[in-house]
Amino acid sequence: MRVLKFGGTSLKNAERFLLVINIVNIYLKNEKIAVVLSAPANITNILEIMIDKSIKKKNYKKDLIYIQNFFINLINDLKKNIKNLDINIINNNIKKIINKIEKLLHGINLLNYCPDMIKAKILSQGEKFSILILEYLLKIKKYKIFIISPKKYLLAYGTYLESTVDISVSLKNIRNINLSFFDIILMPGFSAVNKEKETVLLGRNGSDYSAAVLAVCLKAQCCEIWTDVDGIYTADPNIIPNKQLLKFITYKEAITLAYFGAKVIHYKTLAPMIQNNIPCIIKNIINPKYSGTIINNFDVNQYILPKIKGITELKNISILNISGNKNKQIKSIIARILFFVFNLKISIYFINQSSEDCNINILLSNKNLDNLKILLEEEFYLELQYKLIKSIKIIKNLSLITLVNNNINHSTNIISKFLNIFKITNINIYTISQNIFQNYITVAIKEKYAKNIIELTYKTLFHKEKILEVFIIGTGSIGSTLLKQIYKNKCYFKNKNIFLKICSIMNTKNFLFNFNGIKIKNWKEEIKHNLNNTIENLIRNYNKYKFINPVIIDCTSSQKIADQYVNFLNHGFNIIATNKRANSSTIEYYNQIRFTANKLNLNFYYETNVGAGLPVINTLQNIIKTGDKLNNFIGILSGSLSYIFGKLEDGIILSKSIKMAQEMGFTEPDPRTDLTGKDVARKLLILAREIGLKIELNNIIIEPIIPDTFNKKKSLSEFFNSLSELDIIYTKKIQEAKKDNKVLRYIGSINSQGECNVKIRKVDNNHPFFKIKNGENSFAFYTNYYKPYPLVLRGYGAGNDVTAAGVLTDLLRLI
Incomplete structure (x- = not known):
């Protein structure tokens, strides 16, 4: 039958x-x-x-x-x-x-x-x-x-x-x-x-x-x-589209899921079948051949089941909180409370109590609560008067979020990851409970955050997705290239269980925000219709939601944005920067950023500040961490200047070399930024500070490529027209170097006394930088461990693709 x-x-x-x-x-x-x-x-x-x-x-x-x-x-x-x-x-x-x-x-x-x-x-x-x-x-x-x-x-x-x-x-x-x-x-x-x-x-x-x-x-x-429906799912399909079907589940798990909000079956239904060991099968009339979900007392091989059986939400919950001083009559107090609760026919889900400080939390349905509060204040009038009970409060508009899994108390890793989601998103837990069967943990939170928490928990614990919520500032050459690379690698991210969503894109004119993720394919069209591109607007939109791993990527060269880094950290953002301004600002601000990041357990990554996609900063940090000591450093730190000096070597005049570098994307739109030598000095300053030197940008001696007078030209066209004045000078310098079988290279250095300078040097064929040109960077670290031959990093250190790839590498470090 x-x-x-x-x-x-x-x-x-x-x-x-x-x-x-x-x-x-x-x-x-x-x-x-x-x-x-x-x-x-x-x-x-x-x-x-x-x-x-x-x-x-x-x-x-x-x-x-x-x-x-x-x-x-x-x-x-x-x-x-x-x-x-x-x-x-x-x-x-x-x-x-x-x-x-x-x-x-x-x-x-x-x-x-x-x-x-x-x-x-x-x-x-x-x-x-x-x-x-x-x-x-x-x-x-x-x-x-x-x-x-x-x-x-x-x-x-x-x-x-x-x-x-x-x-x-x-x-x-x-x-x-x-x-x-x-x-x-x-x-x-x-x-x-x-x-x-x-x-x-x-x-x-x-x-x-x-x-x-x-x-x-x-x-x-x-x-x-x-x-x-095909059976019981691990989550509400209306919230989690990629939920999993549970093919097998125990009565105990099914009752817990049903009790805490799963809608396919009611917990009352299962009781008669449990007592008589009758299996229950949930099937779909539209898909009758599908096996559905089988509920019985036999827990089949755990390897064919999702490790966690489900996450549920029970809405319309309130907490009745009674707090007081240490009271030996706590059982009597609870009994008196329950008398009124039962008389008003209010459902109770569970009771949490602390006998030490007489703090009682009763989880109730949203029914007759105002009447209940009035009755309890009358009942405990004397206790309230004499401060035996401090207060009677009702906290409304709550949801119970419940994670169900057999022997969950033994799964400390699951519990810690679950609770860490609330810590990261800064969502308050009003009360927490686990049962004697050890098959669930449930928390009460504000109902408005429930959907967000369920989504984050599912991604983190069920799919084990690594979550990245990205806010991009700057849509110039690097920012745009980064978005292209993210879009290009979407299949890779999916295969690696990386959930990367672009929540915000901001540039000098426009601001685009979508908590659920911006469609990268159409971002250029969408952003045109969204103005109000202020940091205040970004923070305002950010504060409306709860994020688990938010990161700001600064693809600008703006001092104004760099000055906001501490503010970003205080709001819970990790930071990735191609922008060198923050790390080359005052030493006080430099230290403040790191102090704030450490205090808040957040990350500040800036690998592309020096060497674009080359792991220069990471290599230097590892040298220091292993107890080694940097004695001397020399480096070609500018891909754009490497390209220009390579073309000079090939016989191309300076003005044409600079124009070619600009057209190739090696320099900034205004190449004067590179030619003053200040950009190289900023990079050198960042490396110097990594090894502990407490110096400022004005402590670095800079030999510019062009005289200061050229920076005073008002327009870019005026600047290019006047560059011919320098062609003869640099042609002569190249010829003089060739007579000595040497080449010109623009090199930054840190000596053993901590002195830093940036200047044009002649190097021969024994020098590690003799063959470095056409956009390549090279970095030579002379340390106690690496001598007499230095540790050398070499590769392209300029260009949109390598820089954007370096940012993407920093981004993936966050997971």
């Missing part, structure tokens, strides 16, 4: 009824079955609306006509597929149920009141429609059918609207029926009968509970709950 229960979505139209018939036909080839039915989708809700309208003397006739027409249309649609269906017989019986409902509603209308007994009678009619239709469809197939009337066989105790079946009595009642002559047993769900022979309801998801009870009474091999 197998029990099949079909819910409202499985009966919402003629097409679904025909699917039910097909499923029944398949099962009957192998075994007898019992079928429990809900009311078709929304019918019970409409019945409840009509009751409310009747009490308020509003017109409910339209709703009644809607129900009647719904079933007439459904029967007519069935007739199109089943030619020998006698629609008159079915419609007449439907009319009888409609008339019964109408009489009861008329009585309510006269009384302006609906007793729960009458409400139970009306709400139980929806399932009768379903049974009536399915019975006729099965009789056409010549099946022998027995209908179990809940009013005759299922005894229950409780209220009219929320009762529990007495399984021992009901089992005896059903066992007395001789069912051996029948192929199919039908039973309407949701209702039962009390000792007074009155109809009572079985509460929320009552039809599922009816099926579970019938499975016990019939000693069924299993109970199948048919719905419109």
